[in-house]
Amino acid sequence: MATIGNLELRLGEKTLYASTTHDGHRVYEMIPKLVEFLDSAKKAKNQTLVECTNWFESTSRLLLPYEYCAGLIDGVPHEVIIDIPRKLILHTGNEESYELVSENSPAKFENACIILKEKYSFEILKYVRPEMRKVR
Numbered sequence: 268m269a270t271i272g273n274l275e276l277r278l279g280e281k282t283l284y285a286s287t288t289h290d291g292h293r294v295y296e297m298i299p300k301l302v303e304f305l306d307s308a309k310k311a312k313n314q315t316l317v318e319c320t321n322w323f324e325s326t327s328r329l330l331l332p333y334e335y336c337a338g339l340i341d342g343v344p345h346e347v348i349i350d351i352p353r354k355l356i357l358h359t360g361n362e363e364s365y366e367l368v369s370e371n372s373p374a375k376f377e378n379a380c381i382i383l384k385e386k387y388s389f390e391i392l393k394y395v396r397p398e399m400r401k402v403r
Contacts, residue, residue, distance in 0.1 A: 272331065274347040276323045278316055279352050285327035288334040291345040295360050299379040301349060305387055319351060321396050354389045356380070361393075 272291020276283040287293070304322050328335055348357040359378070383389035 270345060271340050271343045273339050273343045273347075274323075274327050275339070275346070275348040276319070276329070277348070277350040277352070278319055279318065281320075283320060283323050284337055284339050285323070285331055286336045286338060286340045286343070287331035288340065289341065290331070290333060292360075294329045294345050294347045295358065296330050297326065297347050297349070298356065298358070298383070299375050300330070301356075302379045305383075314397050328359050353385065355389045356383065356389055357394055358391070359394060 270291040271290050272287050272294040274294050304326075307318040308318065323358055324337075344359065346357075346359045348355075350356075380391045384391060
């Protein structure tokens with residue numbers, strides 16, 4: 268499906284981007300992948316800037332294979348922003364967005380959000396991009 272999606276990873280002063288022009292709803296799959304990454308980094312007792320960068324670049328390329336770009340696209344209906352130092356996740360998703368990815372995605376996404384809140388003290392916030400809001 269031709270939907271645009273953006274991913275953003277903030278690592279203090281460094282910010283990484285990834286986007287796609289098709290299957291943009293797949294950006295929500297990054298949240299469960301973040302849990303897996305944090306769990307593995309916790310076992311290793313560290314997560315360096317290089318490890319975070321490598322994880323984001325390789326995972327985003329796998330999730331967004333069609334017309335992958337290491338930048339952002341305007342007017343995007345699907346977006347996930349991960350701010351590691353501030354332990355914050357911003358996303359534009361809704362239940363229909365998660366269902367587009369796969370049958371298990373809504374539960375997987377919700378479970379990942381719960382784990383990020385409880386285990387890693389992340390705050391998860393949903394928002395609507397200004398250019399996507401309906402004007403009355």
